[in-house]
Amino acid sequence: METIDCRHIIWITPGFAANEQDSQCIPPMQLLARALVNEENVQLHIVSLHYPKRHTPYQWHGAQVHPCAREGAGANLRTRIAAYAKITKLLKQYPGALLHSFWMTDACLLAYLANWRFGAKHLVTLMGQDARPGNRYLGLLASASMTKVGLSSFHADQFFQATGRKLDHIIPWGVPEFSPAKGRVKKYDVIGVGSLIPLKRYDYFIDLLVLVKKVIPSFSALLVGEGPERQKLESLAKEKGLGANLTFTGALPREEVLSLMAQSKVFLHTSSYESFGFVLIEALQQGAQVVSTPVGIAPELDRSTVADNTQMLVQGILHGLDHQFSAGNLDNFSLSRVLDAYLTLYFS
Numbered sequence: 510m511e512t513i514d515c516r517h518i519i520w521i522t523p524g525f526a527a528n529e530q531d532s533q534c535i536p537p538m539q540l541l542a543r544a545l546v547n548e549e550n551v552q553l554h555i556v557s558l559h560y561p562k563r564h565t566p567y568q569w570h571g572a573q574v575h576p577c578a579r580e581g582a583g584a585n586l587r588t589r590i591a592a593y594a595k596i597t598k599l600l601k602q603y604p605g606a607l608l609h610s611f612w613m614t615d616a617c618l619l620a621y622l623a624n625w626r627f628g629a630k631h632l633v634t635l636m637g638q639d640a641r642p643g644n645r646y647l648g649l650l651a652s653a654s655m656t657k658v659g660l661s662s663f664h665a666d667q668f669f670q671a672t673g674r675k676l677d678h679i680i681p682w683g684v685p686e687f688s689p690a691k692g693r694v695k696k697y698d699v700i701g702v703g704s705l706i707p708l709k710r711y712d713y714f715i716d717l718l719v720l721v722k723k724v725i726p727s728f729s730a731l732l733v734g735e736g737p738e739r740q741k742l743e744s745l746a747k748e749k750g751l752g753a754n755l756t757f758t759g760a761l762p763r764e765e766v767l768s769l770m771a772q773s774k775v776f777l778h779t780s781s782y783e784s785f786g787f788v789l790i791e792a793l794q795q796g797a798q799v800v801s802t803p804v805g806i807a808p809e810l811d812r813s814t815v816a817d818n819t820q821m822l823v824q825g826i827l828h829g830l831d832h833q834f835s836a837g838n839l840d841n842f843s844l845s846r847v848l849d850a851y852l853t854l855y856f857s
Contacts, residue, residue: 516603516606517554520554521556522558523611523614524557525569526569532762533763544845553571554603555572556595557574557577558619560576563578593619607855609855610632610634612635613633613639614639614644614646617650621655632657633656634659634680635664636784638708640668640671641782647672651668651671656854658677658680659784660682660785660805661809662679662809664679664785665679678850680847680850681841681847682787683843683846683847684790686843695773697729698773699721699728700731701731703788705735709779710781710802711738711779713779715742731773733760734760735759775825778807780801780802783804786807789807790839793812797834799813799814800813814826814829
């Protein structure tokens with residue numbers, strides 16, 4: 510295979526952290542970016558289309574971020590024009606740079622056009638629902654010449670069902686290695702973490718907690734996250750008698766979320782779709798028992814309850830509340846392994 514100078518890596522993404530204190534914007538991407546900027550032979554440039562809502566470049570832990578968001582009339586088109594101009598400028602400045610886009614949507618389309626014009630090598634990491642039939646970009650980009658990466662076997666299957674094509678690689682997200690504090694007090698019985706949107710099915714989360722309450726009336730639960738369904742879900746929880754059991758915390762900094770996971774016995778995940786489900790391995794690493802629907806990485810996790818029916822999910826929750834849990838093997842999801850996998854692609 511032809512060898513090219515990949516010292517300069519250009520990420521093209523719909524969004525990226527607005528500053529070094531922004532811990533909530535796509536945490537697994539931030540972790541990978543931090544690892545890359547620490548590599549001596551890599552210079553990372555990040556072109557961000559739609560978030561943050563500004564267009565003044567800034568430094569982020571050693572990487573140069575070029576936000577391109579425009580507002581007002583024709584904002585999306587003007588944003589994409591600005592982003593393509595920035596990509597073009599970077600490719601002229603750093604011949605032989607590699608393009609790495611995230612999501613097979615407009616970020617990928619811009620990288621594809623730059624690849625066609627400059628011959629720059631291009632790989633894309635599909636990130637979520639962009640692998641499903643509803644993504645209008647699939648018709649053009651699924652068959653285009655680029656290296657395609659998915660996050661899990663489930664994700665790859667979804668892409669194949671939507672396009673009839675296979676992904677080139679599966680590279681999961683990774684968590685940094687650390688030793689959890691021993692003897693952490695478990696203040697909460699059940700925790701859920703995610704955006705309060707229909708896809709996550711937190712109405713079903715509430716239904717499962719109603720069944721748990723029939724066995725353990727005084728159990729405690731947290732739901733961490735913000736979204737358009739919050740008011741509806743809070744009303745539903747009260748209506749179903751969970752007012753004293755379930756606390757809605759709203760959005761919290763990532764460090765605080767991890768701390769709450771460590772203080773919880775069971776992490777309950779009821780989503781109807783995940784390409785990966787980064788919160789699942791975060792919860793495992795923090796010592797919570799995972800009980801999940803069979804989406805994303807869930808079927809591949811050790812010592813977790815994964816089911817698609819109510820009875821088995823409730824049994825998994827009750828078992829998790831009644832047994833001390835020790836995290837399974839997370840070596841496959843270590844950040845160092847993920848970094849090595851991407852470096853291999855970047856330099857091959």
